Amino acid sequence: MSAKIQRLAEIDRVIHEPGRLMIVALLAAVEEADFQYLRQTTGLTQGNLSAHLTKLDEAGYVAIEKTFRGKYPLTLCRLTERGKQVLDTYRKVIKGAL
Amino acid sequence: MNDTSSRLLEETPEKIAGRLMQKAHNQDGLPEIAIGFAFLALAVLCWLPTAVQPRSPAYIAAICGEALLIPILLLRLQWAIKTVRRKFLIEREGYVESKPANRRHFAIVLVVALAVAVAGVFAAYRGSFPPASWVLGATGIGGGVLTAIAGRLPRFVIGGAVMAVTGLALAFSRASMGTGFAILYGLMGAMSLLSGCVVFLLFMRKPAAVEEGE
Numbered sequence: 302m303s304a305k306i307q308r309l310a311e312i313d314r315v316i317h318e319p320g321r322l323m324i325v326a327l328l329a330a331v332e333e334a335d336f337q338y339l340r341q342t343t344g345l346t347q348g349n350l351s352a353h354l355t356k357l358d359e360a361g362y363v364a365i366e367k368t369f370r371g372k373y374p375l376t377l378c379r380l381t382e383r384g385k386q387v388l389d390t391y392r393k394v395i396k397g398a399l
Numbered sequence: 400m401n402d403t404s405s406r407l408l409e410e411t412p413e414k415i416a417g418r419l420m421q422k423a424h425n426q427d428g429l430p431e432i433a434i435g436f437a438f439l440a441l442a443v444l445c446w447l448p449t450a451v452q453p454r455s456p457a458y459i460a461a462i463c464g465e466a467l468l469i470p471i472l473l474l475r476l477q478w479a480i481k482t483v484r485r486k487f488l489i490e491r492e493g494y495v496e497s498k499p500a501n502r503r504h505f506a507i508v509l510v511v512a513l514a515v516a517v518a519g520v521f522a523a524y525r526g527s528f529p530p531a532s533w534v535l536g537a538t539g540i541g542g543g544v545l546t547a548i549a550g551r552l553p554r555f556v557i558g559g560a561v562m563a564v565t566g567l568a569l570a571f572s573r574a575s576m577g578t579g580f581a582i583l584y585g586l587m588g589a590m591s592l593l594s595g596c597v598v599f600l601l602f603m604r605k606p607a608a609v610e611e612g613e
Binding site for chain 1: 411412413415416417419420422423426489490491492493494495496497498499
């Protein structure tokens with residue numbers, strides 16, 4: 302049991318933050334989503350969401366692509382393979398410890 | 400955010416995503432408006448056979464229409480909602496591409512729906528349904544429970560409770576199957592349409608957030 306709890310120290314702090322965990326969990330459930338959808342769904346402010354996405358992008362967990370759909374600017378976000386692996390590990394560690 | 404944080408610690412990522420996406424799915428009222436129209440159409444198709452000569456062309460057309468409407472709704476309702484959102488509401492709601500549907504799961508749902516529809520048509524044609532009171536009561540309670548569980552929001556729980564109570568009331572009222580279903584679906588359709596329109600108007604009154612260079 303203590304070994305399992307000790308594994309909590311290995312948790313990836315980038316996705317352990319509640320805002321970023323919401324973003325990663327959402328992106329894991331869809332193919333891709335744009336900035337506006339993530340903002341509406343998570344309830345995060347524009348600034349907060351932007352900062353979290355930048356961190357996830359820098360860590361290589363989320364891929365961001367800027368494009369247009371007609372006149373509407375789309376900032377498309379999708380979870381990378383690395384992001385999927387990290388989320389999977391995170392899920393296992395949390396499940397094992399709780 | 401504190402409430403969200405404490406909740407996040409108790410949930411798996413799948414549950415978090417499911418809860419957030421369900422909330423987003425119901426934020427504009429479009430699913431309720433679509434379901435409202437579908438229920439009202441079903442109510443008309445249920446009432447029609449009670450108003451025309453049994454086994455007449457109009458009677459058979461109404462029964463077949465009823466049987467066809469359910470699989471069509473299962474197949475196309477989500478698609479219709481998604482199309483309207485992408486065409487007219489993308490600036491307010493944003494863009495999301497769902498994962499491809501699990502084909503096996505989809506095939507099972509389709510086969511079950513078709514089997515239920517065919518059995519319903521057959522039973523209606525032969526007049527060998529169980530007593531109307533049982534069917535109406537079970538539909539009201541089952542539908543109410545499903546509505547409350549699937550919607551996960553207070554207004555769906557209220558709608559589910561109304562459906563269950565209406566089903567039970569109809570079961571004790573000695574109403575015929577057709578009339579009972581017409582009342583049950585008609586009431587649920589009207590309620591769903593009304594609540595969907597209110598939610599849609601409130602959603603449209605909110606100022607749309609413009610995406611800036613983030």
